[in-house]
Amino acid sequence: MRLSRRTLLHLTAGAAALPAASRLAWAQSYPSRPITIIVPFAAGGPSDVLARLLGERMRAVLNQSMMVENVTGAGGTIGVTRAARAPADGYTVSFGHLGTHVINGAIYPLTFDLLDDLEPIGLIGGNPQVVVSKNAVPAKNLQDLIAWIKANEKTVTFGTAGVGSGSHFSGLYFQSLIGTKATYVPYRGTGPAMQDLVAGTIDIIVDQASNAMPQIQGGAIRAYAVTQDKRMAAAPDIPTVDEAGLPGFHIWLWSGLWVPKGTPQDIVAKLNAALREALADPAVLKRFGDLGLDAAPANRQTPEALRAHQKAEADKWWPMIKAAGVKPSG
Ligand code: MLT
Numbered sequence: 001m002r003l004s005r006r007t008l009l010h011l012t013a014g015a016a017a018l019p020a021a022s023r024l025a026w027a028q029s030y031p032s033r034p035i036t037i038i039v040p041f042a043a044g045g046p047s048d049v050l051a052r053l054l055g056e057r058m059r060a061v062l063n064q065s066m067m068v069e070n071v072t073g074a075g076g077t078i079g080v081t082r083a084a085r086a087p088a089d090g091y092t093v094s095f096g097h098l099g100t101h102v103i104n105g106a107i108y109p110l111t112f113d114l115l116d117d118l119e120p121i122g123l124i125g126g127n128p129q130v131v132v133s134k135n136a137v138p139a140k141n142l143q144d145l146i147a148w149i150k151a152n153e154k155t156v157t158f159g160t161a162g163v164g165s166g167s168h169f170s171g172l173y174f175q176s177l178i179g180t181k182a183t184y185v186p187y188r189g190t191g192p193a194m195q196d197l198v199a200g201t202i203d204i205i206v207d208q209a210s211n212a213m214p215q216i217q218g219g220a221i222r223a224y225a226v227t228q229d230k231r232m233a234a235a236p237d238i239p240t241v242d243e244a245g246l247p248g249f250h251i252w253l254w255s256g257l258w259v260p261k262g263t264p265q266d267i268v269a270k271l272n273a274a275l276r277e278a279l280a281d282p283a284v285l286k287r288f289g290d291l292g293l294d295a296a297p298a299n300r301q302t303p304e305a306l307r308a309h310q311k312a313e314a315d316k317w318w319p320m321i322k323a324a325g326v327k328p329s330g
Helices: 005-029 046-062 074-084 142-151 166-178 190-199 209-217 265-279 282-291 303-323
Strands: 035-039 066-070 092-097 118-134 157-160 183-186 204-208 221-226 252-260
Touching (some): 035 074, 046 118, 046 190, 046 209, 046 252, 046 265, 046 282, 074 252, 092 118, 118 190, 118 265, 118 303, 142 166, 157 166, 157 190, 166 183, 166 190, 166 204, 190 209, 190 221, 204 209, 209 282
Parallel strands (some): 035 066, 035 092, 157 183, 157 204
Antiparallel strands (some): 118 204, 118 252
16 A cells, blocks of 8 residues: 555654654653662761652652662762663662762763763752761861871771762862871761771761761760861851861762753653752751751752752862872772
8 A cells, every 4th residue: 555645744743743742641650650769878878868868758749759779889980870871761860969970070980971961850958078086086176186197197097988979089188188198998888987987997087967967966976177168057066177277178068869861851850849849848958957968049959050060060179189180999
């Protein structure tokens, strides 16, 4: 049967429209099954706690559970690579931060483009880092701690979540400012590293305030300074690095959510709306406050704002990281 040219055109036009139509129907039925949030660090650490807190609240909006999967290793690159390679269907979300979604791009030979192959959903917010040590360290303030590190450089250990993680590049930056090269001990996250700091197995971590706060308040570790120019409302007794004599050692560890490139915009919009609702929830904000976390301002919770912020942070940190010659092997 020979089809007329006109019928053929109509059919192809129809056909061409079909995938879009089914794509729209598909996006409208999203989510129709549980969503996985890949957290590139160990359970119990700051990234894990934050992802679970938000996932639980976003579940109520999306009407589907958001399950955290901890895919750890290589400073977070294993988990982020897994997410970047996942199907662009909205069922795999990448949780990450300044370290995993910016810093690692200047260190690891990644098989994807960190700034382009992940579609931003939204900026979550963040916290400063805090310099903490085990209680046995004979130092009352940051200057004492710096003197102690210099006097014991060969034996002092810094706990990290792997090369390129927030705790690693913060330790690098700290040591570059005080002129020491003490040893880094990598863990799969600062959750397990913190356990060893409390136990006295390692000496120091420059960690996310949200992870250190409960141990500081419990007197299990000692805090010296927060890496910003204003004290934390959650811990007003901890001086800033500027007050403690290391002016300018500023790091704000922000976190965000991404999906694989090519995920339909309808789905990105649904995930962004769920994230915004979670970040506007008083119970979530109370928990943020207790942990020393600040939610991103509403006008910065858009996918576009996260993309712009990620790019600006790469422009700021990559030259420094590349100049320091940081290698994946440490
Ligand atoms: C974690 O969740 O363990 C941290 O985000 C790790 C880090 O980047 O220091």
